[in-house]
Amino acid sequence: MTWSDCPGFAAAKEAYGETTVVVERESIPEACLYARDERSFDVLLDIVATDYLGWGGKGVAGYIGTATGRDLNLPATQGLQTLPQLKPARFSVSYHLLSLTHGAPRVRLQCWADDGEPVPSVVSVWPAADWHEREQYDLMGIEFAGHPNLTRLLMDEDWEGHPLRKDYPLGGEPVRFSDAE
Amino acid sequence: MTVAPPTPLGRTRRWPIVAPGIYEGSRIPPRVPTIRDVPEELQGSDDILRISFGPNHPSTHGVLRLILDLDGEQVVGLSAVIGYLHTGFEKNMEAKTWWKAITYPERIDYVGYQNNELVFVLAIEKLLALEVPEKATWMRMLLCELNRIHSHLVFLGTSALELGAISMFWYCFRERETILDLFELATGARMHTRYFQAGGLAEDVPPGFFPECRKFVALMPGAIDDYRALLDRNQIWLERTRGIGLLSAEDAIALGQSGPVLRASGVDWDLRRDSPYLAYDQVDFRVPLGTHGDVYDRYRVRVDEMEESNRIVRQCLDRLERMEGRPWIVDDRKVVLPPREELHTSMESLIHHFKIVTEGYRVPEGEVYVSIESPRGESGCYVVSDGGPKPWRVHFRAPSFAALEATATCVHETLVADLIAIVGSLDAVMGDTDR
Numbered sequence: 001m002t003w004s005d006c007p008g009f010a011a012a013k014e015a016y017g018e019t020t021v022v023v024e025r026e027s028i029p030e031a032c033l034y035a036r037d038e039r040s041f042d043v044l045l046d047i048v049a050t051d052y053l054g055w056g057g058k059g060v061a062g063y064i065g066t067a068t069g070r071d072l073n074l075p076a077t078q079g080l081q082t083l084p085q086l087k088p089a090r091f092s093v094s095y096h097l098l099s100l101t102h103g104a105p106r107v108r109l110q111c112w113a114d115d116g117e118p119v120p121s122v123v124s125v126w127p128a129a130d131w132h133e134r135e136q137y138d139l140m141g142i143e144f145a146g147h148p149n150l151t152r153l154l155m156d157e158d159w160e161g162h163p164l165r166k167d168y169p170l171g172g173e174p175v176r177f178s179d180a181e
Numbered sequence: 182m183t184v185a186p187p188t189p190l191g192r193t194r195r196w197p198i199v200a201p202g203i204y205e206g207s208r209i210p211p212r213v214p215t216i217r218d219v220p221e222e223l224q225g226s227d228d229i230l231r232i233s234f235g236p237n238h239p240s241t242h243g244v245l246r247l248i249l250d251l252d253g254e255q256v257v258g259l260s261a262v263i264g265y266l267h268t269g270f271e272k273n274m275e276a277k278t279w280w281k282a283i284t285y286p287e288r289i290d291y292v293g294y295q296n297n298e299l300v301f302v303l304a305i306e307k308l309l310a311l312e313v314p315e316k317a318t319w320m321r322m323l324l325c326e327l328n329r330i331h332s333h334l335v336f337l338g339t340s341a342l343e344l345g346a347i348s349m350f351w352y353c354f355r356e357r358e359t360i361l362d363l364f365e366l367a368t369g370a371r372m373h374t375r376y377f378q379a380g381g382l383a384e385d386v387p388p389g390f391f392p393e394c395r396k397f398v399a400l401m402p403g404a405i406d407d408y409r410a411l412l413d414r415n416q417i418w419l420e421r422t423r424g425i426g427l428l429s430a431e432d433a434i435a436l437g438q439s440g441p442v443l444r445a446s447g448v449d450w451d452l453r454r455d456s457p458y459l460a461y462d463q464v465d466f467r468v469p470l471g472t473h474g475d476v477y478d479r480y481r482v483r484v485d486e487m488e489e490s491n492r493i494v495r496q497c498l499d500r501l502e503r504m505e506g507r508p509w510i511v512d513d514r515k516v517v518l519p520p521r522e523e524l525h526t527s528m529e530s531l532i533h534h535f536k537i538v539t540e541g542y543r544v545p546e547g548e549v550y551v552s553i554e555s556p557r558g559e560s561g562c563y564v565v566s567d568g569g570p571k572p573w574r575v576h577f578r579a580p581s582f583a584a585l586e587a588t589a590t591c592v593h594e595t596l597v598a599d600l601i602a603i604v605g606s607l608d609a610v611m612g613d614t615d616r
Binding site: 015016018020042043044045046048050051055056084085094096098100102103104106108123126127128130131135139148149152153154155156163164168170 | 209212213214215216263264267269271272273275276307308434435436437439448450452455456546547548549550552559561563565567568573574576578582583585586615616
């Protein structure tokens with residue numbers, strides 16, 4: 001089954017037995033509508049964004065402190081053996097869809113966005129998208145254009161920053177002992 | 182009693198093709214699907230009382246906060262506020278090696294812990310392409326089904342308690358205690374066992390577990406009969422639960438529901454049967470269904486599921502008892518810790534042990550989404566690896582999160598007292614919702 005007639009189709013790939021269909025960011029609602037109505041993917045299970053800042057660098061996920069703070073991984077042998085494939089933009093937004101038919105077919109619609117680029121909301125296609133989009137906005141800072149109520153969901157309303165971004169420190173408090181002080 | 186909305190049957194239905202923004206014939210609130218706004222004719226009226234239900238209310242199963250607009254006893258407006266139990270599990274897991282991160286998922290859904298652990302371990306195994314020994318697969322199934330019974334018992338005990346049936350609580354927690362003892366016997370811990378490893382189990386099944394589990398399996402059908410005798414024809418229970426919190430099949434699908442909530446609405450869908458993982462294609466069980474999608478149906482589906490889970494446990498025992506002495510974890514020293522006794526004699530084992538514990542094992546680059554049928558529905562795990570020893574991104578598709586999205590739809594011409602029954606019937610675990 002080919003996905004090339006999906007609106008905004010950019011690429012499709014198979015990996016680990018899963019289908020990923022990359023579509024243009026602006027055409028996400030049309031692509032979702034196509035998946036729902038033409039391909040009977042009735043259920044939107046999940047919307048998840050991933051931050052690829054520092055992808056292919058060394059141990060960004062493990063540092064504690066500020067962006068320039070100490071890296072607990074070094075000088076251990078934590079670096080990567082091969083450089084991972086480069087990504088087209090900083091963030092990926094994946095939509096996991098399920099079809100309630102025999103064999104439970106699944107597909108992952110995916111689009112790419114850089115910081116500040118809005119992704120159109122799919123709340124009008126699946127009401128379930130409401131909280132999922134709010135969660136990704138809250139934790140990852142993806143703007144979902146056209147969402148009826150895009151506010152923080154898990155963090156406090158006055159929280160600063162988006163905690164799941166790679167440039168958001170894990171420890172929370174910046175390290176105090178630097179040469180500047 | 183309220184009449185149930187028409188519910189088309191099973192999989193033949195098609196969710197109506199809608200223009201964006203319109204949900205024809207649906208109870209999903211039109212503007213924001215998860216917020217029920219006060220009707221226009223009541224807006225600004227002095228009779229509307231806005232109260233905060235929770236987050237510190239025992240009937241909210243943790244720290245759920247519902248902002249209610251009341252007209253007398255009638256709930257006319259509702260919006261759910263979550264996040265009080267947000268602990269940043271996903272962020273923390275990015276900083277741990279794959280090996281250490283296995284401890285986290287259990288604490289996310291702390292009632293269905295064994296299932297949550299399974300989904301993360303399955304995701305690692307999918308990336309590593311590990312073949313798990315048969316014994317480990319069957320033991321995982323056994324523990325997950327015990328955990329499902331445990332989770333449904335907690336649901337049944339607490340939601341009956343909230344409607345005043347206090348004896349149900351004692352009955353359910355009596356059997357729950359037995360299950361926790363079984364977990365302690367098999368894994369050393371009552372909850373949060375960390376018994377599943379990438380590649381199999383942490384330890385072999387200890388002697389004496391199977392006979393004890395047999396005793397439980399023999400006892401459980403009688404216990405389920407007790408629950409049914411107490412509630413099934415109990416007039417108070419029927420009046421409090423029937424026709425309350427209706428959710429039609431279309432609405433449930435549109436809201437991404439899964440598990441017992443979806444099946445209570447009449448949608449015949451169970452991942453264990455429709456996309457089998459572990460060895461669920463080799464066991465015999467049936468998928469209980471509801472028809473109306475009310476609180477009573479959700480209760481019935483869960484009680485029937487306990488019975489089916491008990492049957493699966495029995496079939497697992499039949500298999501496992503014949504697997505004495507078989508391996509319980511793969512023999513792959515790059516991923517699996519070597520046996521303890523080898524560390525005293527083998528330099529190579531010592532090195533492997535040291536490398537796995539300090540640096541962790543490397544997982545090939547890629548992204549996968551693995552899902553299982555947890556007690557609450559589809560529990561999914563999305564994992565991205567950059568080829569290093571730590572996950573790049575972990576995300577859990579939490580069934581409780583999806584279930585709470587349906588609160589505003591279920592609460593339709595409801596009284597405050599019924600709201601407690603509805604929230605209880607969605608069986609949300611706040612740790613799972615907030616992560």
